[in-house]
Amino acid sequence: MNRPSPAIVAQGAVRRLPRIALLLFCLAYVLPGFFSRGPWRVEDITAFGFMRELALGRSDWLTPRLFGQAPEFDALLPYWLGAAMLKVLPTWVPADLAVRFPFIALLTLTLAAVWQGTYYLARSPQAQPVAFAFGGEAKPTDYARAMADGGLLALIASLGLAQLSHETTPALAQLSCAALSFFAVAALPYRRVVPYISLCAGLCGLALSGAPTTALLLCAGALVLHLLNPPVDHSFNPYPPRFDHTAAHRVTSVFLLGNLLVLIALIGVLDLWRWRLHTPAFNGATWQHLVTLLAWFTWPTWPLALLTLWRWRRQIFTQTQGTKRWVASRHLAWPVWFIIVTFTGTLFTTAGDRALLLALPALATLAAFALPTLKRSLAALIDWFTLIFFTGCAFIIWVVWMAMQTGFPAQPAANVQRLAPGFEPVLAWPALAVALLATLAWGWLVRWRVGRHRAAIWKSLVLPSGGAALCWLLLTTLWMPLLNHARSYAPLVSKLEVITQGACAEAWGLHRGLMTAIDYHGQLAIEIAPGQRSCNWLIVDKDQAGSLPQSVDMSLWELHTAVGHPRVGEEDLLIYRRR
Numbered sequence: 001m002n003r004p005s006p007a008i009v010a011q012g013a014v015r016r017l018p019r020i021a022l023l024l025f026c027l028a029y030v031l032p033g034f035f036s037r038g039p040w041r042v043e044d045i046t047a048f049g050f051m052r053e054l055a056l057g058r059s060d061w062l063t064p065r066l067f068g069q070a071p072e073f074d075a076l077l078p079y080w081l082g083a084a085m086l087k088v089l090p091t092w093v094p095a096d097l098a099v100r101f102p103f104i105a106l107l108t109l110t111l112a113a114v115w116q117g118t119y120y121l122a123r124s125p126q127a128q129p130v131a132f133a134f135g136g137e138a139k140p141t142d143y144a145r146a147m148a149d150g151g152l153l154a155l156i157a158s159l160g161l162a163q164l165s166h167e168t169t170p171a172l173a174q175l176s177c178a179a180l181s182f183f184a185v186a187a188l189p190y191r192r193v194v195p196y197i198s199l200c201a202g203l204c205g206l207a208l209s210g211a212p213t214t215a216l217l218l219c220a221g222a223l224v225l226h227l228l229n230p231p232v233d234h235s236f237n238p239y240p241p242r243f244d245h246t247a248a249h250r251v252t253s254v255f256l257l258g259n260l261l262v263l264i265a266l267i268g269v270l271d272l273w274r275w276r277l278h279t280p281a282f283n284g285a286t287w288q289h290l291v292t293l294l295a296w297f298t299w300p301t302w303p304l305a306l307l308t309l310w311r312w313r314r315q316i317f318t319q320t321q322g323t324k325r326w327v328a329s330r331h332l333a334w335p336v337w338f339i340i341v342t343f344t345g346t347l348f349t350t351a352g353d354r355a356l357l358l359a360l361p362a363l364a365t366l367a368a369f370a371l372p373t374l375k376r377s378l379a380a381l382i383d384w385f386t387l388i389f390f391t392g393c394a395f396i397i398w399v400v401w402m403a404m405q406t407g408f409p410a411q412p413a414a415n416v417q418r419l420a421p422g423f424e425p426v427l428a429w430p431a432l433a434v435a436l437l438a439t440l441a442w443g444w445l446v447r448w449r450v451g452r453h454r455a456a457i458w459k460s461l462v463l464p465s466g467g468a469a470l471c472w473l474l475l476t477t478l479w480m481p482l483l484n485h486a487r488s489y490a491p492l493v494s495k496l497e498v499i500t501q502g503a504c505a506e507a508w509g510l511h512r513g514l515m516t517a518i519d520y521h522g523q524l525a526i527e528i529a530p531g532q533r534s535c536n537w538l539i540v541d542k543d544q545a546g547s548l549p550q551s552v553d554m555s556l557w558e559l560h561t562a563v564g565h566p567r568v569g570e571e572d573l574l575i576y577r578r579r
Contacts, residue, residue: 051082390467509544
């Protein structure tokens with residue numbers, strides 16, 4: 001027999017989050033980090049290098065190359081988007097800024113897809129709250145909308161989302177396409193055209209963004225989940241009158257199978273099969289690293305996701321009314337499969353946190369389904385922990401900023417100079433004004449949360465998401481000059497320009513990102529040693545100096561100087577001058 005739902009939700013608890021407030025909140029999270037900065041190292045500027053090569057016509061669009069080398073991941077779509085934007089926008093728009101506009105759209109699409117995906121999973125019959133004896137339980141549409149608000153807040157609260165979702169790398173393209181696929185499968189029983197288009201675009205985009213195996217596994221899982229679930233008579237039938245629910249179920253099955261075949265053909269035609277699996281050493285250090293990554297990267301969604309699986313464990317499989325057939329609950333089975341696929345990629349690939357990034361939409365959705373089961377004591381614990389943690393982080397950010405500007409307190413100022421020697425603080429009044437407004441908004445949010453009669457089901461995720469957005473916004477306003485100094489190659493390229501005076505240089509052992517920075521920031525002609533031209537300078541990575549090819553006659557070169565990135569111990573270079 002079917003167990004009663006663990007969700008006990010009254011209509012008063014599904015009050016909607018004001019749309020204008022939710023929209024402004026999303027904009028405050030999405031936009032900071034894309035502006036007022038240069039390309040960051042290493043993945044960000046490397047991806048920018050591939051886009052720039054395509055836009056300049058120095059590389060083939062189907063086989064991107066950067067200084068003669070293929071990308072680490074066989075991603076095409078993100079490079080195509082950035083290169084297309086470089087060709088469309090006028091030249092007065094800085095190239096590194098132009099390529100970010102498609103990625104702003106991708107992050108926005110991710111947030112929208114997670115909201116929609118959570119909404120449709122919450123509409124499934126197995127996810128509904130308990131019906132009260134005398135009425136008053138939450139209406140399905142209002143309940144689904146409140147759960148979707150909670151899922152979106154949980155995604156924004158995820159600590160691992162902030163940096164990687166604001167870089168112009170294949171990771172963000174994969175995240176957006178994965179979220180789009182997640183929404184499409186969730187909406188298949190309720191909509192027709194939009195889920196079909198979204199699933200095809202999401203899975204194909206995922207394959208073109210460097211994750212073809214993940215796309216195939218997700219499509220296969222969606223097909224199996226659909227076949228295991230019989231046709232259900234939903235209150236809303238998206239199909240024409242000639243379609244009964246059995247026929248609609250068959251149409252979707254054929255579509256999913258066709259999508260799987262299209263994926264296989266696309267991957268084969270573009271030769272995207274690249275197996276980069278590795279078997280990790282399953283020792284204590286490996287497990288410690290993995291557990292640490294899972295704990296901080298997916299915080300605070302993973303505890304809530306585990307709570308969802310525990311509280312809803314008796315609803316994972318339910319029986320249909322007519323046939324007494326056991327079926328998997330869509331609102332649990334689909335996110336769990338999504339997480340299994342992405343966790344496996346994290347464990348058996350070198351992508352690490354970038355592979356784990358794809359699990360965040362499903363984790364956020366599962367976290368939302370924990371909200372109807374939260375006890376008051378646990379909700380209060382989440383609120384107090386979040387309040388203390390993020391208020392403390394914001395306080396530290398402000399104190400360090402004050403130390404950078406005034407030299408007081410002395411110890412934080414000394415730490416900044418030690419970790420980023422040569423940094424000169426800049427006071428940006430617009431950024432300061434935005435940071436002050438964000439801090440005041442945080443104070444208002446805390447005051448609202450501790451007020452009485454706040455019965456909204458999503459209230460426990462307001463402070464985690466608001467705190468994460470606050471700290472990210474403060475970092476990308478108050479600390480942006482420091483981040484640019486520490487995470488950009490521009491300071492190092494400036495040193496090289498002073499030495500070489502803009503002459504051409506050969507390079508050996510340099511990362512492609514650094515070579516892109518030299519070519520972009522310094523306008524310095526650079527080629528891999530031994531070059532075709534007789535350049536007067538040779539730049540060698542200190543750690544790779546022993547691997548210089550025999551074709552480079554070192555008797556022709558004399559060591560001129562050694563330079564390094566402002567961050568001590570990173571990117572140490574040896575500069576040779578031709579005798």
